[in-house]
Amino acid sequence: MSSINRQWVLRNRPKGAIADGDLELVERPVPETGEGQIRVRTLYLSLDPTNRTWMNDSEGYLPPVGLGDVMRGLTLGVVEDSRSERFAVGDVVTTAAGGWADYAVMNAADASRVHRAPGLPLTANMSVLGMTGMTAYFGVTDVLKAKAGETLVISAAAGAVGSIAGQIARQRGCRVIGIAGGPEKCAWLTRDLGFDAAIDYKNEDVGAALDRLAPDGIDLNFENVGGDIMIAVFNRLKV
Ligand SMILES: NC(=O)c1ccc[n+]([C@@H]2O[C@H](COP(=O)([O-])OP(=O)(O)OC[C@H]3O[C@@H](n4cnc5c(N)ncnc54)[C@H](OP(=O)(O)O)[C@@H]3O)[C@@H](O)[C@H]2O)c1
Known part of the structure; x- marks a missing residue:
């Protein structure tokens, strides 16, 4: 595991198209895993039209991403540390709690186990099966x-x-x-x-x-x- 966690952080609320400086790539230490939590290493990030709406300062079906927060996104990743009975190291999960980052620590309840369909690539869980x-x-x-x-x-x-x-x-x-x-x-x-x-x-x-x-x-x-x-x-x- 790398000790560096690269994260895309929302710095400005875009006006129209996203511009340079609206998002900043920062490097931070990978956080410790607390009781009832898991640490997930991101394998895939889904970039969706709705991501842009989350950058606005307006309530939608989810609250806006806060300025200075890691950009929200749906990810698929592998559990690398677990302090929860729900998941074991090596489990593959999807979550909206990770965001645009290499690693995320989250409550186990915020992740869902991926059920792998035989013969299909993992990415199918982010597309046709997701x-x-x-x-x-x-x-x-x-x-x-x-x-x-x-x-x-x-x-x-x-x-x-x-x-x-x-x-x-x-x-x-x-x-x-x-x-x-x-x-x-x-x-x-x-x-x-x-x-x-x-x-x-x-x-x-x-x-x-x-x-x-x-x-x-x-x-x-x-x-x-x-x-x-x-x-x-x-x-x-x-x-
Ligand atoms: N992805 C999801 O899981 C999900 C879930 C719930 C709701 N939705 C909603 O479903 C819709 C489609 O999402 P998606 O994930 O399929 O998007 P996508 O794969 O990113 O496709 C977006 C396409 O929309 C077309 N488009 C964008 N602006 C346009 C414009 N002004 N006029 C005409 N066409 C335009 C473009 O098609 P061309 O390249 O053909 O021009 C673009 O490639 C969005 O409204 C999204 O919010 C998506």
Whole structure:
């Protein structure tokens, strides 16, 4: 174990895009593990759109990251020290209590054991078997209750959530139209992921493309972006 813990600390609340100086890389000693706690060495960090919202000084579904605090993030890591009966050294866990750092000491209750699926890489637990996969799965099945024959439009379709949501909807028999930026991403959606159609929002008018691809209207929208794209889809929903 290294005795140095590199951490990204939030120094300024960004205005718009994150700029130099908003985050600072600092080196601190690795903290001691207290009673009921574990020390986790980070193996993977999930960088998600929601990270940016946590930098704002406004209450969301989680409180803002404090200035001077380690930046919050979902991580997957290995337990290197344990003073809890819940975890043994060597266990692999996911947690939101570690953040953008090499090491974190946390209460054992703040970590969840990773159940490894045979034949899948560890990173699957941060994608299709993790938060993004669950967001896509429950969004399609539980929120939208997508049914065979329905036309579903997904924005940010080549992103982490959208790309999985589209594949789940196809398996349920939906007709899936993805919206993504650029010809490569659109080709990936239709050629590799089985989407029925893709709209390149950077090079074509989304509304006109939706009128062409879904002339009878849209049944369902898995919305990942908002703004003009969302309005173009909403205006064509069968409601
Ligand atoms: N990841 C999760 O576990 C999770 C959980 C709950 C909710 N969510 C929410 O789900 C949504 C998607 O998350 P994600 O993790 O899939 O994101 P992601 O993989 O980072 O994909 C984001 C994509 O959004 C598109 N985008 C960004 N700004 C845009 C704009 N102004 N107009 C059009 N497209 C734009 C870009 O697609 P192009 O490259 O195609 O332009 C970008 O690649 C977000 O709203 C996020 O907050 C995510």
